[in-house]
Amino acid sequence: MHRTTGSTRPTRRPRRRSAATAGAAAALLLSLTATACGGDATTASDDQKLKGETITVAGVWTGVEQKNFKKVMDAFSEKTGAEMKFVSTGDNVSTVVGSKIQGGNAPDVVFVPQVGVLEQFAEKGWLKPLSKEVDKLAGDNFAPVWKEYGTVDGTFYGLYFKASHKSTVWYSPEAFEQAGVTPPKDYDEMLEVGRTLSDSGLAAFSVAGEAGWPLTDWFENVYLSQAGPEMYDKLAAHEIPWTDPSVVKALTTLGELFGDKELVEGGGSGALNTDFPESVEKVFGSDPKAGMVYEGDFVAGLISGQFGKKVGEDAKFFPFPAVDGGKPPVVGGGDAAVVLDEGKNANAGMEFVEFLATPEAARVWAEAGGFLSPNEALDLNAYQDETTRETAKSLVEAGDTVRFDMSDQAPAAFGGTQGAGEWKILQDFLRDPSDPKATAEELEAAAAKAWKKS
Amino acid sequence: MSATAPAVPPASAGGTPPAPPPPGAPAGADTPRRRAQRRRRLVAALFLLPALLLLGALVVYPILFSIGRSLFDASGTRFVGADNYVEMFRDPSTLKAIRNTTIWVVITPAVLTGLGLILAVLTEKIRWATAFKLLMFMPMAISFLAAGIIFRITYEQDPERGVLNAVAVGVHDVFADRPAYPGARAREDAGETPVTKDADGSYGTAADLTPGSTVSLGIVGVPPKEVPADAEPAAPAPKAGDGVLAGTVHLDFVPGGGGEPGRIDSGERGLPGMTVQAVRDGKVVGETTTAADGSFRLTGLADGSYAVRLPASNFAEPYGGVSWLGPALVTPAIIAAYLWVWTGFAMVLIGAGLAAMPRDVLEAARMDGASEWQIFRSITVPLLAPVLTVVFVTQVINVMKVFDLVYIIAPGPVLQEANVLAVQMWLVSFGGGNNQGLGSAIGVLLLLLVVPAMIFNIRRFRRSQS
Numbered sequence: 001m002h003r004t005t006g007s008t009r010p011t012r013r014p015r016r017r018s019a020a021t022a023g024a025a026a027a028l029l030l031s032l033t034a035t036a037c038g039g040d041a042t043t044a045s046d047d048q049k050l051k052g053e054t055i056t057v058a059g060v061w062t063g064v065e066q067k068n069f070k071k072v073m074d075a076f077s078e079k080t081g082a083e084m085k086f087v088s089t090g091d092n093v094s095t096v097v098g099s100k101i102q103g104g105n106a107p108d109v110v111f112v113p114q115v116g117v118l119e120q121f122a123e124k125g126w127l128k129p130l131s132k133e134v135d136k137l138a139g140d141n142f143a144p145v146w147k148e149y150g151t152v153d154g155t156f157y158g159l160y161f162k163a164s165h166k167s168t169v170w171y172s173p174e175a176f177e178q179a180g181v182t183p184p185k186d187y188d189e190m191l192e193v194g195r196t197l198s199d200s201g202l203a204a205f206s207v208a209g210e211a212g213w214p215l216t217d218w219f220e221n222v223y224l225s226q227a228g229p230e231m232y233d234k235l236a237a238h239e240i241p242w243t244d245p246s247v248v249k250a251l252t253t254l255g256e257l258f259g260d261k262e263l264v265e266g267g268g269s270g271a272l273n274t275d276f277p278e279s280v281e282k283v284f285g286s287d288p289k290a291g292m293v294y295e296g297d298f299v300a301g302l303i304s305g306q307f308g309k310k311v312g313e314d315a316k317f318f319p320f321p322a323v324d325g326g327k328p329p330v331v332g333g334g335d336a337a338v339v340l341d342e343g344k345n346a347n348a349g350m351e352f353v354e355f356l357a358t359p360e361a362a363r364v365w366a367e368a369g370g371f372l373s374p375n376e377a378l379d380l381n382a383y384q385d386e387t388t389r390e391t392a393k394s395l396v397e398a399g400d401t402v403r404f405d406m407s408d409q410a411p412a413a414f415g416g417t418q419g420a421g422e423w424k425i426l427q428d429f430l431r432d433p434s435d436p437k438a439t440a441e442e443l444e445a446a447a448a449k450a451w452k453k454s
Numbered sequence: 455m456s457a458t459a460p461a462v463p464p465a466s467a468g469g470t471p472p473a474p475p476p477p478g479a480p481a482g483a484d485t486p487r488r489r490a491q492r493r494r495r496l497v498a499a500l501f502l503l504p505a506l507l508l509l510g511a512l513v514v515y516p517i518l519f520s521i522g523r524s525l526f527d528a529s530g531t532r533f534v535g536a537d538n539y540v541e542m543f544r545d546p547s548t549l550k551a552i553r554n555t556t557i558w559v560v561i562t563p564a565v566l567t568g569l570g571l572i573l574a575v576l577t578e579k580i581r582w583a584t585a586f587k588l589l590m591f592m593p594m595a596i597s598f599l600a601a602g603i604i605f606r607i608t609y610e611q612d613p614e615r616g617v618l619n620a621v622a623v624g625v626h627d628v629f630a631d632r633p634a635y636p637g638a639r640a641r642e643d644a645g646e647t648p649v650t651k652d653a654d655g656s657y658g659t660a661a662d663l664t665p666g667s668t669v670s671l672g673i674v675g676v677p678p679k680e681v682p683a684d685a686e687p688a689a690p691a692p693k694a695g696d697g698v699l700a701g702t703v704h705l706d707f708v709p710g711g712g713g714e715p716g717r718i719d720s721g722e723r724g725l726p727g728m729t730v731q732a733v734r735d736g737k738v739v740g741e742t743t744t745a746a747d748g749s750f751r752l753t754g755l756a757d758g759s760y761a762v763r764l765p766a767s768n769f770a771e772p773y774g775g776v777s778w779l780g781p782a783l784v785t786p787a788i789i790a791a792y793l794w795v796w797t798g799f800a801m802v803l804i805g806a807g808l809a810a811m812p813r814d815v816l817e818a819a820r821m822d823g824a825s826e827w828q829i830f831r832s833i834t835v836p837l838l839a840p841v842l843t844v845v846f847v848t849q850v851i852n853v854m855k856v857f858d859l860v861y862i863i864a865p866g867p868v869l870q871e872a873n874v875l876a877v878q879m880w881l882v883s884f885g886g887g888n889n890q891g892l893g894s895a896i897g898v899l900l901l902l903l904v905v906p907a908m909i910f911n912i913r914r915f916r917r918s919q920s
Contacts, residue, residue: 420547
């Protein structure tokens with residue numbers, strides 16, 4: 001895939017700080033009028049131009065996330081008078097949306113959580129290309145890579161509103177203090193820190209081997225940093241085979257960690273008995289067994305929610321360190337807003353997506369918490385705690401080198417099936433990392449099969 | 455149903471039906487007899503229609519559709535002939551599923567029927583039979599999903615969660631001593647007397663120490679809370695006299711970092727209770743344990759050169775129990791869970807057969823002086839054979855389609871090892887494979903395997919009716 005390099009700086013809009021809501025409202029009006037209405041005076045009728053229209057939004061969010069997203073919708077209806085309705089799709093977005101379209105009850109805006117689903121929707125012709133205004137806002141406020149991931153065959157369909165950051169290594173500051181180490185700057189240093197931790201009596205890493213997906217994330221981070229974004233894109237699209245020397249090299253690098261009994265809690269076989277929540281518990285639970293656990297920003301929710309620890313105090317993170325002198329990797333993901341062709345109020349829906357592209361919409365959720373925005377124009381002070389702010393900063397600073405989770409982009413048979421494909425092969429690799437070459441061959445065999453089928 | 459000899463004359467012929475004569479009937483033979491026959495057939499067909507429709511829509515059509523679907527590729531648009539069937543037998547995971555299903559079919563129904571029989575015969579003789587039967591039957595009231603989750607936790611590797619391993623570890627620890635410092639290790643290649651790790655997990659110095667010399671051995675990887683409370687700050691190696699090798703075993707790690715590897719720094723503690731051996735020419739000639747400050751003295755040594763060794767028993771990992779859900783034991787473990795659910799059912803069914811057995815035969819045998827074992831073998835079992843066969847064949851069919859227990863109990867990494875055909879069919883078609891062509895082919899294979907058991911059952915059913 002070809003990507004433009006060098007991100008365009010976001011054009012900052014005047015924003016009043018003193019009264020947050022009023023400021024946001026004003027800035028929103030400015031941005032709306034500037035992009036949609038050509039910068040004319042904001043009249044009252046313009047204000048409530050969507051009065052009487054109902055926009056239906058579908059997304060995977062439930063619980064707190066849904067509640068916080070409703071705040072974003074409320075902010076929009078306050079501005080435009082549109083009535084907003086949210087439908088939760090559960091995990092299986094494509095099935096739910098597909099049946100709703102067939103039933104003549106299509107939502108206007110849908111949040112799709114995976115690149116693959118976005119492509120699938122676009123290929124089925126369900127999507128409306130995003131308007132010029134959204135295009136412009138996205139171009140101004142987002143690193144081009146986010147637009148690329150929302151683009152199918154040259155048409156911009158999906159606006160990434162909510163992002164996730166999957167290159168965070170969480171550690172227990174207490175364990176680090178006990179061992180007298182500080183967060184490492186590169187991969188080798190991380191292994192060194194791990195060995196010192198192990199000398200102090202704690203294992204270095206708790207690895208969730210029973211679930212397959214954390215292993216794919218481990219590999220993706222190492223590969224992205226070591227082989228670089230261009231190779232990463234090629235491998236993600238299966239344009240180069242998994243037997244490529246770069247893959248073998250990344251596996252060898254990863255095997256250095258996985259194969260070291262002192263670095264992995266319980267060794268390979270112990271890690272294979274550890275599921276994901278357990279892996280977090282082993283670091284942040286009541287009886288710590290390891291000092292670090294690698295996974296995405298969502299670990300924070302688990303730490304504070306399930307184990308009652310305070311993120312930022314009892315739990316901190318450092319960015320996944322650079323491997324072999326590469327750039328530190330940032331593997332991300334996100335939910336993209338798309339507008340459905342069949343929606344009854346698709347045009348109003350488009351206005352909503354336009355709103356989502358502004359930093360003001362992102363600010364609403366950022367202030368509520370549990371949210372990362374790829375929007376560069378969003379003031380980092382909107383985030384309520386230091387940890388989230390740092391995560392967001394690292395995501396935005398990574399700019400164009402952010403890459404989406406590779407296994408999410410692969411056919412499910414390869415990248416998303418329990419007990420098969422990449423998950424299973426990397427689990428075998430965790431058990432015995434002595435032969436990266438053979439593992440690469442197995443991966444290639446599975447990938448070839450999966451890509452042939454899809 | 456026989457429609458050949460209508461004994462009843464037609465009740466009332468309202469009008470002559472305009473239907474043509476049935477095929478094969480001689481022209482113009484539209485006698486009342488034939489009309490009645492046709493009428494009866496029509497009524498029969500009318501009554502059968504709903505059942506036939508349901509059967510057709512819910513059984514025949516899906517079977518035919520699956521067979522057809524199995525001849526197409528993943529997307530369902532391209533005809534691939536027998537490719538899916540070839541692929542099926544080439545795919546190692548499907549082959550493993552076939553192998554495991556075979557294991558299930560060979561072992562489970564036989565064991566289940568046997569267990570059911572034994573329990574049924576035994577419960578006949580005990581006082582609280584009804585209560586016992588009720589208890590045994592209870593797992594049937596639990597859904598497979600719940601049973602699967604129960605056993606998943608029961609089989610858990612961590613003794614703090616899995617009750618089976620808690621028992622295993624508890625029993626083991628009664629008979630074996632717990633190692634002093636599980637998971638700890640000596641710091642290699644540091645300090646004045648570097649140690650190396652041997653193949654058996656012990657650490658030893660080079661064999662060049664003469665009596666009178668001192669050694670200091672640094673240990674790392676001991677969690678702070680595992681250091682014994684009575685451990686004192688590490689003493690510098692004590693004076694060694696004639697025929698004595700002395701030294702200190704200490705925790706070579708200062709909390710908070712710092713300190714020099716291999717040296718006793720301030721803040722480092724001795725490790726009491728560590729076994730230390732003096733080795734000469736591969737033979738252990740002296741053994742002692744360290745004191746509270748980590749010091750030790752190996753006394754009574756003749757002149758010569760020795761190695762000081764920390765045997766592996768100091769560092770052995772604690773016994774972790776049995777890996778029930780490991781690749782080797784996962785299928786037997788799941789079969790055991792299946793037996794837990796179904797044994798009660800088999801027992802009650804066989805018990806019913808026992809109750810219906812003619813008592814006079816048993817009594818006659820007892821009068822003739824037959825032993826209980828002889829009665830069981832020569833009378834009870836043969837008379838129960840029909841019931842036993844029903845249980846057995848039903849279980850063969852049941853076991854072939856087992857899905858939930860396998861899917862729930864087997865953890866992700868060993869799902870392939872525990873795979874059975876029904877699970878593989880689901881995985882391939884919906885659980886990520888998204889290849890419903892190949893999935894249908896596996897479904898057809900499963901159907902073919904079940905059909906003989908079905909035919910057998912129907913035959914038996916017919917025979918017992920006639």
